Amino acid sequence: MIQELNERSREIFRIIVETYVQTGEPVGSRTLSRLGTLDLSPASIRNVMADLVDAGLLYSPHVSAGRLPTQAGMQLFVDGLLEVGNLTESERADIKARCAVEGKNLEEVLTDATTMLSGLSNCAGLVMAPKSDSPVKQIEFVRLGVNKALVIIVTADGLVENRTIEIPPGLSVSALQEASNYMNARLMGRTLSEVKREIASELTSHQAQLDALTQKVVESGIASWGGKETLIVRGHSNLLQDVHALEELEKIKQLFDTLEAGRERIKLLELAEGGDGVRIFIGSENNLFSLSGTSMIISPYQNSRNQVVGVVGVIGPTRLNYARIIPMVDYTAKVIGRLLD
Numbered sequence: 001m002i003q004e005l006n007e008r009s010r011e012i013f014r015i016i017v018e019t020y021v022q023t024g025e026p027v028g029s030r031t032l033s034r035l036g037t038l039d040l041s042p043a044s045i046r047n048v049m050a051d052l053v054d055a056g057l058l059y060s061p062h063v064s065a066g067r068l069p070t071q072a073g074m075q076l077f078v079d080g081l082l083e084v085g086n087l088t089e090s091e092r093a094d095i096k097a098r099c100a101v102e103g104k105n106l107e108e109v110l111t112d113a114t115t116m117l118s119g120l121s122n123c124a125g126l127v128m129a130p131k132s133d134s135p136v137k138q139i140e141f142v143r144l145g146v147n148k149a150l151v152i153i154v155t156a157d158g159l160v161e162n163r164t165i166e167i168p169p170g171l172s173v174s175a176l177q178e179a180s181n182y183m184n185a186r187l188m189g190r191t192l193s194e195v196k197r198e199i200a201s202e203l204t205s206h207q208a209q210l211d212a213l214t215q216k217v218v219e220s221g222i223a224s225w226g227g228k229e230t231l232i233v234r235g236h237s238n239l240l241q242d243v244h245a246l247e248e249l250e251k252i253k254q255l256f257d258t259l260e261a262g263r264e265r266i267k268l269l270e271l272a273e274g275g276d277g278v279r280i281f282i283g284s285e286n287n288l289f290s291l292s293g294t295s296m297i298i299s300p301y302q303n304s305r306n307q308v309v310g311v312v313g314v315i316g317p318t319r320l321n322y323a324r325i326i327p328m329v330d331y332t333a334k335v336i337g338r339l340l341d
Contacts, residue, residue, distance in 0.1 A: 012048045017077045021319045028066030071283040085323045118235025123316030129230040139183045141176040151221045165220040179217040278330045299333035303340040
C-alpha cells in the first residue's frame with residue numbers, strides 16, 4: 001500500500017505518526033503547518049489527511065480533534081516508512097554488562113535481561129527461557145534449613161540451575177547424600193526428562209532401594225524441575241501509565257492473564273520462529289494481544305546449534321518508539337544467544 005501513496009502523502013503520514021509517537025495526542029493540520037517542514041497550506045494538508053482517512057490509515061477520535069494512525073496505519077508505517085536507528089557502543093556495552101553471566105544461573109541472567117529491557121524501553125519486557133535438553137552432569141541436594149533443601153543441577157553444557165524444595169522434618173544429612181547418589185548414578189549422559197521418566201518408573205514399581213524419607217526427597221527433586229519453557233515478564237506497571245479508563249485496565253489485566261497461561265507460551269515461540277530476526281505485532285494482528293491495544297516487538301534467540309530455544313521482547317502501547325526499541329531487542333537476543341554457546 002505504501003507504493004500507492006504519492007510522495008506528499010507519505011511525508012505527511014510519516015510526520016503524523018512520528019508526532020503521535022512522541023506526544024500520544026491527535027495531530028491536526030495546523031500543528032503540521034507550524035512545524036515548517038511542509039511547504040503546503042493548511043488547506044492542502046487537510047485534503048491529504050482526508051485522503052489518508054479514506055485509505056484507512058488515519059482516524060479522528062473526536063469530530064473536532066486531529067488525526068491518529070489506525071492500527072493498519074501503524075503497521076504500514078513500521079513496515080514501510082520506519083527508519084531504524086543503531087545502538088551506540090555505550091548502549092551495546094550496557095546491554096552486555098546487564099546480561100553478564102558471572103555468578104548467575106541462566107534464569108537469573110534472563111530475569112536481569114527482562115528487567116533491563118523494561119527499564120530501557122519504559123514498557124513491559126519479556127523473555128521466554130528455554131527448557132533444558134542438555135544432558136545432566138550432576139545433581140546435588142544441599143540442606144538450607146529444617147524443612148528446605150536446595151537442588152543444584154549442572155548440565156553438560158555448563159549451565160547451573162537451582163531449585164528450592166520442601167523436605168520431610170528430621171531428614172538426616174546422610175539421607176540427602178543418598179538421594180544425590182541415587183540420582184547421579186542414573187544420570188550419565190542423559191537429559192533430565194529421560195532421567196525423570198526412569199526414576200518415576202522405578203519409584204512407581206518400588207524398584208528403588210530407598211527409605212521412605214529419601215524417596216520423598218527424590219520425588220520432590222524431580223518434580224521441582226518441570227522441563228518447560230519459563231516466561232519471565234517485568235515492568236507490568238509501565239503498561240498502566242497510559243490507561244485512563246476502567247475498560248482499558250481490564251484489557252491490560254487480560255493481557256497479563258494471557259501471558260501467564262502456559263498454553264500461550266508455545267504460540268509465542270511459534271510467532272518468533274515465523275520470521276528472521278525481530279518481528280513486530282500491532283494490536284489484533286496478533287491473536288495473543290488482540291484485546292489489549294498493545295504492540296509486541298520480539299526476537300528469537302538461538303543456542304550454539306542454531307536452534308531457536310527462546311524469545312526476548314517488549315510489550316507496550318502502539319505508540320512505541322519502534323526505531324529505538326527494535327535494535328535494542330535484536331541486540332539483546334544476540335547477546336543472550338551467545339551466552340548459550
